[in-house]
Amino acid sequence: MNPDWQQFLAQQGAIFNADSVPHFGDAAAELNVTAQGTVLCDLSQFGTLRASGEDAQSFLQNMLSSDINEVSASHAQLSSLNSPKGRMLVTMLIWRSGDDYLLQLPRALCEPMRKKLSMYVLRAKVKISDASNEIVSLGLSARTRRKFWGNSSANCRNCRSVLPIPGRRVC
Secondary structure, eight states, X not given: OOHHHHHHHHHTTOEEETTEEEESSOHHHHHHHHHHSOEEEEOTTEEEEEEESTTHHHHHHHHBSSOGGGOOSSOBEEEEEEOTTSOEEEEEEEEEETTEEEEEEEHHHHHXXXXXXXXXXXXXXXXXXXXXXXXXXXXXXXXXXXXXXXXXXXXXXXXXXXXXXXXXXXO
8 A cells, every 4th residue: 555645544533453443433334324425435455556568458458348449548347367278367457557557456466477378478569567556545425426416517627537437437
């Protein structure tokens, strides 16, 4: 977990469980709020791998189950890495940031999957690195879109998406 983010969460009263935050002291009250209001939550249980280099797109296209050509900064998709027998090893959310591809998966699987993907790089100009401590993952939940974004889509016309949602643009 990013040390600055961890310090911020601690100042807000976060209760830590290894590298994740299950609650902020009153789990029952927090659960009630989620049913009625807008909630922004910490997703530190997920880590992020970064695939960079000029061959990153073709490498990931050959390794993962989804069409990497469709992934952009505003269009994320779910994908998986499968064994040669077709058994799913891990599922992940993948999106682009600049020329890099970011793969969000359970934090405990980041290092094994980084090693697994790195085994197949061979001559491809790709670097797989763990970016978990550079990126803070947040989850957003609201009963309705209007509660968070307002009545008009013009409210968010000029903002930049930092919360990739599979199959949808945030703005």
